[in-house]
Amino acid sequence: MQRPSIRGPITLLALMSLSFGACRGEPTPPLFTGDLTRPEKEVEKEPAKIAEPERKLWFSSGPGRDAILARERQNFPAATKLLDEVLQDGSLAADDRGAALWLRALEDLRAQRFAEAAARLAEARAAPGLAAVAPRIRLLEAQAWLDAGMPEKAGAPLAGLVEAAAGTAIEAAATITSADAKARTNDRAGALAQYAAFIAKYPESPRRHEVRAKRARLLAESEAPEELREAIELYEKLLLDVPLSDYGSEAEERLPALAQKVGLRRSFAEDREAARQRTLAKIRDEQTRGRYAAVIRDVDDFLALQPPEADRCEALFLKGTAIFKQRKRAKSRSVFEQAAASCRKAGPGRKDTLVKALYQAGRGRYAEGEYERAAKQFQAVADEFPDHSYADDSLLLAGESWAEKGDKPRERQAYEGMLERFSGGDMAFEARRRLLVLALTQDRPADALKLADDGLTQKGLDLRERAKLHYFRGRGLHRLGRADDAVAAWLDVVATAPLSYPGLQAMSRLREAGDEPLARAIAALEKSADQAAVRLDLPPTPAAQRALLLARLGLGDEAREELSDAKIDGWPAAAVLAQAGLYGESQRLLGALGSGWRQSPPVGQNRELWTIAHPLAFSDLVRAGEGAHQVPWFLTFAIMQTESRFEPGVTSWAGARGLVQLMPATAKDLARQAGVDGFNDARLFDPSLNLDLGTLYLGNLVRRFGGEESAVPLAIPSYNAGAGAVDKWLDKRKDWDFDLFIEAIPYDETRAYTQSVLERWLSYRWLHAPAELTAAQRLPYVPLTLPSRARGVQAGPVDHG
Numbered sequence: 001m002q003r004p005s006i007r008g009p010i011t012l013l014a015l016m017s018l019s020f021g022a023c024r025g026e027p028t029p030p031l032f033t034g035d036l037t038r039p040e041k042e043v044e045k046e047p048a049k050i051a052e053p054e055r056k057l058w059f060s061s062g063p064g065r066d067a068i069l070a071r072e073r074q075n076f077p078a079a080t081k082l083l084d085e086v087l088q089d090g091s092l093a094a095d096d097r098g099a100a101l102w103l104r105a106l107e108d109l110r111a112q113r114f115a116e117a118a119a120r121l122a123e124a125r126a127a128p129g130l131a132a133v134a135p136r137i138r139l140l141e142a143q144a145w146l147d148a149g150m151p152e153k154a155g156a157p158l159a160g161l162v163e164a165a166a167g168t169a170i171e172a173a174a175t176i177t178s179a180d181a182k183a184r185t186n187d188r189a190g191a192l193a194q195y196a197a198f199i200a201k202y203p204e205s206p207r208r209h210e211v212r213a214k215r216a217r218l219l220a221e222s223e224a225p226e227e228l229r230e231a232i233e234l235y236e237k238l239l240l241d242v243p244l245s246d247y248g249s250e251a252e253e254r255l256p257a258l259a260q261k262v263g264l265r266r267s268f269a270e271d272r273e274a275a276r277q278r279t280l281a282k283i284r285d286e287q288t289r290g291r292y293a294a295v296i297r298d299v300d301d302f303l304a305l306q307p308p309e310a311d312r313c314e315a316l317f318l319k320g321t322a323i324f325k326q327r328k329r330a331k332s333r334s335v336f337e338q339a340a341a342s343c344r345k346a347g348p349g350r351k352d353t354l355v356k357a358l359y360q361a362g363r364g365r366y367a368e369g370e371y372e373r374a375a376k377q378f379q380a381v382a383d384e385f386p387d388h389s390y391a392d393d394s395l396l397l398a399g400e401s402w403a404e405k406g407d408k409p410r411e412r413q414a415y416e417g418m419l420e421r422f423s424g425g426d427m428a429f430e431a432r433r434r435l436l437v438l439a440l441t442q443d444r445p446a447d448a449l450k451l452a453d454d455g456l457t458q459k460g461l462d463l464r465e466r467a468k469l470h471y472f473r474g475r476g477l478h479r480l481g482r483a484d485d486a487v488a489a490w491l492d493v494v495a496t497a498p499l500s501y502p503g504l505q506a507m508s509r510l511r512e513a514g515d516e517p518l519a520r521a522i523a524a525l526e527k528s529a530d531q532a533a534v535r536l537d538l539p540p541t542p543a544a545q546r547a548l549l550l551a552r553l554g555l556g557d558e559a560r561e562e563l564s565d566a567k568i569d570g571w572p573a574a575a576v577l578a579q580a581g582l583y584g585e586s587q588r589l590l591g592a593l594g595s596g597w598r599q600s601p602p603v604g605q606n607r608e609l610w611t612i613a614h615p616l617a618f619s620d621l622v623r624a625g626e627g628a629h630q631v632p633w634f635l636t637f638a639i640m641q642t643e644s645r646f647e648p649g650v651t652s653w654a655g656a657r658g659l660v661q662l663m664p665a666t667a668k669d670l671a672r673q674a675g676v677d678g679f680n681d682a683r684l685f686d687p688s689l690n691l692d693l694g695t696l697y698l699g700n701l702v703r704r705f706g707g708e709e710s711a712v713p714l715a716i717p718s719y720n721a722g723a724g725a726v727d728k729w730l731d732k733r734k735d736w737d738f739d740l741f742i743e744a745i746p747y748d749e750t751r752a753y754t755q756s757v758l759e760r761w762l763s764y765r766w767l768h769a770p771a772e773l774t775a776a777q778r779l780p781y782v783p784l785t786l787p788s789r790a791r792g793v794q795a796g797p798v799d800h801g
Contacts, residue, residue, distance in 0.1 A: 064086045219231035551579070614641070626695055
């Protein structure tokens with residue numbers, strides 16, 4: 001087995017020899033992988049091939065490479081079997097054996113076979129090619145011995161480890177493990193010193209609570225009053241910071257005995273104050289953890305103690321929020337009103353909670369269907385607290401409430417008032433967008449044109465906002481009969497944000513305007529932009545070397561630690577992670593880069609950035625599912641990127657699971673439809689099953705709305721909010737233009753989701769469609785008129801949280 005060398009300069013441009021063209025000699029494939037004129041069982045199961053990006057993994061082929069990919073896909077039994085196969089090869093090079101032993105040890109750790117893992121790691125760290133990461137392997141080995149209950153064996157890998165790890169990403173973890181080993185081998189003083197050093201050096205570490213608890217345990221064994229008092233202080237802090245954790249439970253259990261042992265006496269008032277703080281901390285923690293029923297119960301118990309108004313204010317707000325989060329918005333209204341009353345009595349110190357309670361009470365009234373009263377309440381919040389950050393949000397919801405009431409003049413008045421009062425606010429563009437939709441649906445194109453022109457003079461617009469204003473400007477001009485000016489405006493959209501959602505809509509309008517306008521848009525997409533080249537090569541530092549090695553082994557979290565420690569971020573870090581298939585970590589890094597890079601089309605060196613941002617993750621599974629279930633090409637990539645950032649093990653707060661975030665109940669129905677035996681919720685973390693069921697569901701939705709490519713912009717919001725919701729919106733706005741229908745989706749999350757997926761679908765099609773297709777064939781098309789619904793095709797709702 002061969003693997004790429006990691007010695008010498010680390011150059012990502014050389015490392016990432018990505019090839020995305022189509023296979024030559026293949027017939028030109030359609031961009032819709034299913035033939036809707038044939039029964040599903042006759043649909044071709046093998047779609048035309050797309051060239052894959054090269055994956056620079058430690059093993060270039062064979063079972064070692066397959067094992068890394070199996071771990072990426074959460075198929076750990078397969079990874080274990082493959083790694084055992086690798087290790088049976090007597091001719092295996094020492095470095096490859098070390099790498100395979102490391103990965104195999106990780107599977108032992110997963111199965112809690114700690115001693116076996118430690119023995120493998122002890123052998124792995126001797127491999128010369130792993131010398132750069134030997135301290136990390138030693139740390140794993142030492143922890144494995146501790147977990148195996150053999151702390152005396154941890155001494156060898158820990159000898160000098162803290163010093164060797166100084167200044168690296170593992171220094172903090174090495175300090176804890178070394179202290180743990182000392183504590184378990186009766187070196188109490190050494191353990192206390194190292195725990196104290198950790199707390200002093202890493203006060204904000206995610207593991208700070210763990211270390212405080214460990215130091216408190218050792219201190220609690222003492223007879224010295226000063227040590228006992230410190231243990232009490234540490235436990236009391238844990239009770240306030242993480243009351244619902246195991247550490248909080250430990251603190252609650254041990255504190256009474258410690259207080260008695262040290263002879264601690266508190267007054268009634270002090271005890272009551274401590275109990276108050278702990279109860280509120282517990283309720284806050286319950287809220288953070290989504291334990292809404294517990295919040296409601298504990299707030300009621302707390303209020304029975306007649307706390308002061310400031311505490312009533314906070315507790316009632318937490319209760320109202322818990323009810324609201326349970327999707328009982330109407331029932332939350334009265335609780336928020338009680339919270340607001342207490343907040344007013346509490347005085348200026350609770351002003352922020354007061355405003356939020358009034359705002360949330362308005363949302364509850366909106367949910368009750370009392371739209372006029374809700375609108376007036378939102379208006380009152382904005383009038384009473386004009387300097388609060390919720391003031392512009394309140395005016396926006398006042399307009400939304402008038403819209404539900406059917407009072408278009410007052411809806412318009414609310415949005416215009418918001419623009420007048422908060423023209424520089426963060427919700428100003430949203431108010432302008434809604435006014436533009438109103439103007440175009442009420443056939444006031446001149447007003448729409450003025451709104452767009454005025455908006456383009458505003459500062460602080462992001463890329464997509466500016467592009468959307470150009471798009472609406474074109475729509476207004478076209479309605480006014482100024483066709484050439486409209487074409488110019490839509491070309492401005494493409495120039496501003498080439499592969500954006502507004503760009504997709506603009507290119508659809510340019511297609512309708514004729515071949516020549518569309519050709520000009522395509523030329524803009526293919527024109528190289530003058531811009532400074534973005535460097536993708538890593539600095540020649542030890543941390544960068546370690547990050548690249550870890551990435552090639554598929555160890556994403558560890559690679560990310562090293563990159564972060566070396567302060568390597570942005571495109572170089574994203575490139576390292578993406579080329580190794582660590583897509584989730586790469587996507588998170590790119591999310592912090594903003595959208596400035598999207599101003600330039602994917603031409604020349606900039607194309608490499610676009611392909612890093614839009615990887616063909618799990619492409620063999622995606623192609624199989626799209627071909628079998630009649631899903632337009634690349635739509636699944638766009639859904640997957642939006643839902644999970646390509647991470648198979650993700651669970652949303654609402655319980656949706658896996659790559660395309662399926663709710664277990666919906667997935668169970670889909671599994672039954674697909675004839676899947678032995679389905680259970682845990683299997684949704686299997687990329688193969690998740691994508692098969694997800695593409696089955698997507699195919700159902702596309703067929704529900706006609707089965708053509710034009711159905712995609714209706715299938716997407718159905719995936720997010722349920723097809724029934726989309727049916728209701730279609731019944732209400734069936735005569736609207738398609739672009740305005742999308743802009744008027746009433747759920748903010750679903751509207752943003754729909755536009756995000758469409759934008760990514762456009763990007764995937766343009767970047768990765770087979771080269772035999774013409775540029776025009778690669779571009780999706782959103783018609784101006786809504787497609788009809790296909791009757792008799794059922795698709796149940798999916799709740800994505």
